[in-house]
Structure formats: C-alpha cells, structure tokens
Amino acid sequence: MKLSNLTKVTGLSVWFSSLSVINFAQGSAEDPSSANSLVILLFTCVMVLVVFLAAIMGDKIIKLAAGKIRKDSEAKEFGLIPSIKELIFGTQDTSQSKKKITKLSRGFDIKLKGKAKKSISIYNSATYAIKPTDYKGLQPIPKMLLKEGAKVKAGEKIFYDKGFEGVFFTSPVSGKLIEIRRAEKRAIAEIVIQSDGKNSSVKFKAAAPKSLGESGVKSQLLESGAWTAFVERPFGVIANPTLRPNSIHISCSDTAPLAVDYRYVLDQLNQKNIQTGIDALNELSDKVYLNLDKQANKSSKVDQFEGIEINTFLGEHPAGNVGVQIHHTDAIAKGDAVWTIKIEDVATIGKLFNEGVYAPEKIVALTGSIVKNPHYVKTRQGANIAQLIEGQIQEDNSRVVSGNVLSGTQIAKDGFIGAYDNLISVIEEGNQQEMFGWILPQTARPSISPTFPWRMMELARFDANTNMRGEQRAFVVSGQYEEVLPMDVYPQHLMKAIIKNDFEEMEGLGIYELIEEDIAICEFACTSKQPLQGILREGLDYIRSQN
C-alpha cells in the first residue's frame, strides 16, 4: 500500500502520542517517591530512541518488501517516514521531467590555469597513429593485417587481437601506412599512417539502425572499427561483442582538471548524427543513459534526444567520471557488464549509419598554463600533435600529456593523441628541489589539505608541476580517499586487499566498479604518494586472469 505523506505524518504522531501516554501511565503507577527526575529523563530518552528506531526499522522493512516486487526508484516512495523535502516543497512528479539530478557532495576540483578558450579550428595532421597500448587488455603484439607501405582508407582494418574475437582496429584516415614502431620485446607501440588529406572512407551501409537490427548494427560497428569506442566495465577493456550489456552509458561529462567544456563540445557536434548513434546503441542494450555534468546540463540540445534516460551529476571531480555515475545509477555487481562511450564517438557511430562513412572526429582541447593560446581543435582520432603545439609551449622543461593530468599518458612532443582522449594538457616539469618546501611552500599549489592557505581561495587557479611533493610512504592517513571519492567503497582497504592478493575481498570491496580514472583523484590526494592507479590495474589484471 502506498501512503500519502499526510497519512504518514498523522500515523506516526498518533503512534508516538499513544506510546507516551502508556509510558506516563506506567510511570505514575509506580511509587512516585522512589523515582527521581534524572532516571525519568533517561528513561524517556531511551523510550523516544526505541520508538524512533522501531519506526525506522519498519520503514526499511516495508521498503525492502516493496523493492522485491517493484523497481528501486518506486520502492523509495513506500515506507513510514515522510520525506521532509516533499512535505515542504510538495511532491514532484519525477516521471514528467526527463532529467534526473544527482548531487554528489564528496570530491575535489583541481583548479588549474590554462583552460581552453572557446574558439575552434580544424587541425589536419600530416600523420595519425593507432596505439595498441591505448586499449586495455590487448596482447603486446596484436595480429597485423597490413604491412608497412600499404595504402589505406578510413575504416580499413589494420590489426586485431585474439582475445577480442571479431573486433577490428581500423585506420582513422585515408593515406599510407608508413611505419610500425615497436617498443621493448617487439611489442607494437604505434602504427603510423600518413594522411593523404582526402579522408576517403571505406563504404559502409547507410541505413537506419532500426532496420538493421541488433546483429546488423553490431557487424557494421565491428567491421568499421567504431566498436573500439566502447569500453566495458568491469576492467575497462574493449567491449565483448558476444555480450548484451545491462546498459550503455554515454558520457557527456568531465570534471577533471582542465577538462573540455561539454556544453561547447555539444555545440560542435551534429545533432542528427548523435540521435542516429543513440538509435544504434538502443539496438545493443535495453537501457541507454546519457550522463551530463554541470556544464552540459545547461545545454538545450540534450532535451531533443530520444530513446535515452538523462542523468545529471552535480559535484566536484570525480562526479564527471562515468564510473562514479554508473555507481549511482546502475551499480555493477559481479557478473554484470556495462558499456561506456563518449558522446563524440556516438556522433561518429551516427555518421557511420547516416552516411556510410567512418570518420572518427574528435573535439580536442589544447590546455595548460604554459600554452600560449589554449583552444579547441577539430581533428581525427590519433592525430599527431607536433604541428598543433608548435610555437605554443612557452617552456622547454615541460611535459605533454594526452588526457588529463590525473589519468592521462605522457606523450612525446611529436607524439599522437590517445584513442580515448579529447584533451592535451601541457604542464611544467617539477624537477627542482625546494628548500623546506614541505613546511614552507614557496609557490601556491593545489591541495585538498586546509593546511595550505590557498585552499580558502575558492576561485584561485593554480600552476601545477610534476614534482612528487614528497616521498612514497606506507599508508598512514585514513579517511582521505573517502573524502574525495563519492562512492560507497573503501579505497584504502581495497588497495590493501589487492596488495595481499585477496581475491574475495577485492570482489567484495568493489573492484568491479572501478578503473584507474575513478581513483586518480585519490592518488593525487594521497599523503603517502602511493601509486593507487597502478595497484588497481594489477588487481584488475589479476582478477581478469582468474576468470
């Protein structure tokens, strides 16, 4: 039975008052001389507590019972305790409004100087590269389908991996495969393609995803290489095409330091392509979510999309991370699979079905305090950055990171943007010693600790460099990771479980819900400078090897 708030309030107060009447009747029946005021006070307190606990217990039991026959969101409306918010502001019909807003209170925004200005140019690089190392879970030497010197078109298969049957990695542009660069033990590091500037693509079927059906959509995505945009949770590897995931989360949010403004990115993308892309995703899973951050939430364009459930997440980093968002909408349990994809890749998929061409376009931001003119460019996946940063970096002693400074990868100054990245962050190297820097820091620096006076300045933005700011130590401080991670996990205990290779505890403490980028903020904040992302990946690899 579903009770209205008014009924709940009346019911509870009747219960309370009847109990207190009984309580007093009993109290007065006893010999009044023996009772003293302190005992009565204590007794009353205990009674109130017991009654309150009983009410909460009843409330929980009813909700649990309701949860067994209905969905979680509906079960919340059952129970005994009225929602104070609804009593004051009135009931809101949630089914009407399309966006669901989740506020996350824990987290920390690292405010760095050098955010990209809202101006965009088209950047055609001379060379592009596919880096097998960008994709997690691949063998070091995947199977090459083409040799050096071969002519390629966009969407032409270049290599595949035996572990991911049916998934092909294709060229982002047309031109010539000029070099296969190898790293240690002949592992393939980069496959470089020289662009011919025409961007001509292999011809695919231009048809509405609905008419192709699940298998049709799947095979077109696999053949064209667009499939590699899906990342599967747990483990953060390329999606397994034989699965049907619980849900697909389209990520249109990023709260990392210097991250792209997704409201601006949405303006640059073709709305029709995005909608077709969403249609295609709907063939692959029953549930498609679009996750927005504070900026993207302001965009009017998202309201027009159909076939998705929109969730907005407000809060400081990592509220914009898709892992945190999944935790709050559709938490992953053992045996589940959820896929994530970025909105720009959804547009690529849409174009594939609208026009029959593979064009993995990305809106990339060049950022950092030592960049002369931080701005956006429209380019293709795997572009070389040499011409882009030419004359832009004002400091020789600097580091170029593909991705954000928390979870991105360092690349050379003539390196290539990572397959999943839409950000280039340039920061100063911190290879200088600082006298008494640990107690009397000489420059402002971002920190979650209030011992740094600059933390008070909410609007201040910082220069950051790559100094370790101390040496690695054992875990000492507790509660620090929980403070910045808005998830129901205990990162420190999870890390310890990974270090001691305790399989069951890792599973129990939620390793399936995390990949590196989610705990990157904890690693930043860590007083003991522990390499949390590395430890987590070790644990994920271990569990994956066991399954």
Added chain:
Amino acid sequence: MKFIRDFMDKIEPDKESRFLHTLWDGFDTFLYVPDHVTKKGTHIKDGMDLKRTMIHVVIAMQFAFLIGMYNIGHQHYFALGLFPDFFSGFGAKLLYGVLQYLPMIIVVHLVGLGIEFIFAANKGHAIEEGFLVSGFLIPLVMPPATPLWMVALATAFAVVIAKEAFGGTGMNIFNIALIARVFVFFAFPAEISGDEIWIAPDYSWLHKGFSAVASLFGSADFFSMSVPANLVDGYTGATPLSLASKGGWESVQAYSVTIQGEVYHPYEVSNLIFGNVPGSVGEGSKVGIIIGALFLVFTRIASWRIMLSMILGTMFMSILLNVINVSYSSEVTNVFISVPWYYQFAMGSMFFAMAFMATDPVTASGTNTGKWVYGFMIGVVGIIIRVLNPAYPEGWMLAILLLNVFAPLIDHVVLQQNIKRRLSRVKA
C-alpha cells in the same frame, strides 16, 4: 641559499656506507623537497606529504607543551612554598621547567632517532617521519621527574618492539608513545606509583650549572636553591584523580595548601582547566590541548569523528555512573562514581588522550563508521578503568591500547557490511 645546497652535495657520503648515506638522506630531504617527478599514475600530486602532516601534529602540541613545561617549574616551587601565584617567579619557573624537561626531549630523540636510522639503513629505506610525533609525545606523557635512563629504555622498547618489529611507520598496531608509557608504568611500578612522582622536587646538575653561570652575572641564587627542599605544610602531591577516588569531588575541592599563612586551593576548577596542577607534562592544560585539538580538526589532520565520539563515550559512561549512584546511593561504596560527570572532563588527561593519542590514524579504525565506534568505546572503557578500577588512577592509556587491538576488528565489521551491500546487488 645556494651554498647550503653546494655544501650538502659536497658532503654526500658514498652510497656504499649505508648508515651514513641514510643519515645524510634524512637530513637532505628535511632541508629540501626532492626533485623527483611523477613517472606513472597522476602527473601532479597534492602538496601534502607525511612530513607536513606530522609537523602539524607537533605544532598542535606546542600550546600544551609550553604551558606544561612552565608548569613543571610552578609545581616545583609551589611544593616548596615559593612563588605560590602562577605567574610570580616567572623566569625561575620557566628555566627550571626548561632545564628539567629539555634533557628528556633530547634523550628521547637521540635514542628513538638513533634506532630509526639504524633500522632504515639496514632495510635500505629512507627515514620515515613517524618519530617526529612520537619523539614529542613520549616526553609529554612522562611524569616530569622520571629518570632519564628510564625514559631512554622506554623509548627504545617502544620503537623496537611496538614499531620496527611490525615493519615501521604505518604498520604498528599499538600507539608508540603509549607503549613507552605503559613500559615505564609496568616495568618500574615502585618508581612511578605514588603521589609524589608528579612533581620534580630536586635540582639536577643542569640547574646547578645554570645557577653557577647566573651567579657570575650577578644573579645570586637564581633558582632559590638555598631554600631547603622540604614540602610545604599540607602539600601531598596527590593528583585530583587520586583525591577523587578516595573522597569524591568534595575532597578534590577541599584540598588546600597553606603557604606563608595564606590558604591555597590548588584544585579549583579554573586551575584544573588552565593546567597548573601536578601531572604528566602534557596532560595538564585543558586550554592548550583544546586549542591544539581544534587546530587539528580545522586542518583536517586528525579525525573529528574520533574526538567527538570519545567525548560522547566519556559523557555516556560518566552519566550512567552518576545515575547508578543516584539510584542506588545506599549500596554504593565507591565514592568516585558520585563525581558529577562534567567534572570528569576537568580532571586527568582525557583531552590529551583524545587529541593526540586516540586520533593516531595508524592505530585507530580506518573507516569513518569505525571511527565513531572506536572513539566511543575508548570513552566508555577509559571511564570504567578510571572510576571503577582501584589499581589504576587513570584509564586512557589502557583504554586506547585496548581499542588499538579492537580497531582492525571494528573495521572488519564495517567492511563486511559494505561487502554484504554489494553482494545483495548480484542478481540471482
């Protein structure tokens, strides 16, 4: 400043001589934050490191430390019937306290750091910062007249057995400083029990030496050493807690000392709170400790959850005892339980234990829920030992050590709840 860097580079010992290099490295990283850059993982790091964390705890202790040190001098002269007002004889009291206390700090650091350096060199590790805090905490929990050899032995025991045997900073199960104190407490019961240990009546060679130097500059008898070291009339050196356990709150208030014909009540509530009462160096000044505790809470170095729940636990248990006392007043023989609960806070070292001992993040519970339970239980157990156990005058040392043992268990229960929540999501 470059000459310091050049000097440090010049004297860098060969890496082959491990002990010397560890020593040099410890000093070098104290002077300079190393030029290491991030290699894997995040490219930028928070400015906070363990050195900075630890030094903030030491800073927070300073208020209690300074008042405590002056108080050593005050108690000394008060017992002898000199300068009965807190601020009279300021210079003599301050210097007496400094000269009495400084050797203890130096000995603790020499012994403790020496052992740390040897272990670090043997393990090939860098020096860890844990001893920054322990080195200040150990002297603060010692009675001021503890012989230096005893302090040295206790420090060595605590560092070797309680810390290095478990693997160093971050690995220990028990609070280091409390292990040092518990060692003195149980190993030398004859020297450390009784009432008079809480004051330092004698003059050490340092005092005598300083007095001799001062006399050269025309200040004859700087420390008033000509006054015979006899305790003044009515002075027993008994602490408020030992009085309360014998005669309840009334006898704490009734305690009086007559100096030069004037009657003093050393254990007025204001004195208890400000801290001019005999006791271990750090525990006395509630004002100084609370300032330090607030500093730790606002800098988020120490957990406010533990502090608050420990206050709540103490309140809960003392109120419960009061209620028992009122309800069964005819059958109660223990007068201590009649002490009103709010005065339990004024006496003893509850606040010191709360601010600096219970909040040690390594030995406390690591989960936020666990911290509530941990702090609350310390409060409850501490009051039980203080009030109901006739053998121990104060309960916090044993309460915290007991809960140190239980902290991993509390965390385990909290984590099991988390694991259960997660398992319930698995679809059958």
